[in-house]
Amino acid sequence: MPLTLEPRKSLGQHFLHDPGIIGKLIKAIAPDPKDKMVEIGCGLGALTLPLLRTVKTIQVIELDKRMTEHLMKTVNDKNRLVIHNDDALKINFQxxxxxSNSLRVVGNLPYNISTPLLFHLLNYRAVIKDIHVMLQKEVATRITAKPGGKDYGRLTVMLSPWIDAETCFNVGPGAFNPPPKVKSTVLRLKPRINPRFPLKHEKNFSALVSRAFSMRRKTLRNSLRGWLSQEQITSVGIDPNTRPERVSPEEFGKLAEFKLDKFSSES
Known part of the structure; x- marks a missing residue:
């Protein structure tokens, strides 16, 4: 697709143009005519137009009005597009x-808002069936990381209760115009209505994980001093001398059941 509009750096725009990558992404999404499809960031329509060959309508969330105006000129049946010229971070997906469990969300997310946008989407997990997104490879690696590795951290643990994440494929910079300085990865995310493990107090879980990973080189005994005693940490089967990068999300969930008022007051 020829570049007819200049991308705006302030919006983190990198337009996907590689036909091979677009085809792989469409195959990964596997659209159905009955799908309630929502695209975040339509760009020049590289993904929108192929999706419209299958789905009846697409809801497009795009902050840049130049892009939606371009898209409306490109699509013959304009009734098949529902345009939301707004910031995706402000959209009420409900x-x-x-x-419930009906929205299929797709998009090539701007790297500068990808993490907060994922957390925003999880607020509406009851109505979202799945999410196929292009992310910075580093972020995607952190989301899918396992305990014990350097990529495992707060993002991994915070998302773990609420999504099943699967890597679809990696994408090189040349697939975009202009090419970003980093590689990208397409992830398939399936939100969970109920958490993967018992999690009665989400705010306390969040506070605990943030506290631990703010001092990730320290052991739990040191990073959680004043929050949990060594005896409490040991009681759920965790060695207090363990660093947070080796503690599973499920184990953090168990730790979050202790001294809940302490977590809330220091979050």
Whole structure:
């Protein structure tokens, strides 16, 4: 697709143009005519137009009005597009559907807002069926990391209760115009209505994980001093001398059940 509009650096725009990558992404999404499809960031329509060959309508969330105006000129049947010229971080996804577990969210996310946007989407997990997104490879690696590695951290643990994450494929810089300075990865994310493990107090879990990984080189005994005693940490089967990067999300969930008022007051 020829570049007809200049990308704006302030919006983190990198337009996907590689037909091979677009084809792989469409195959990974596997659209169905009945899908309630929502695209975040349509760009020049590289993904929108192929999706419209299958789905009846697409809801497009795009902050840059130049892009939606371009898209409307490109699509013959304009009734098949529902345009939301707004910041995706401000969108109430609950209002985009009247059914639970129905929205299929896709997009090439701007790298500068990808992490907060994922957390925003999880606020509406009851209505989202799945999410296929292009992310900075480093972020995708952190989301899918396992305990014990350098990529495992706060992002991994915070998302773990609420999503099943699967890597689809990696994408080189040349697939975009202009090429970003980093590699990208397409992830398939399936939100969970109920957490993967018992999690009665989400705010306390968040506070505990943030506290531990703010001092990731320290052991739990040191990083959680004043929050948990060595005896409490040991009681759930964790060695107090363990560093947070070796503690599983499920284990953090168990730790979050102790001294809940302490976590809340220091979060």
């Amino acid at each position: 209002l985009l559907t009247n059914r």
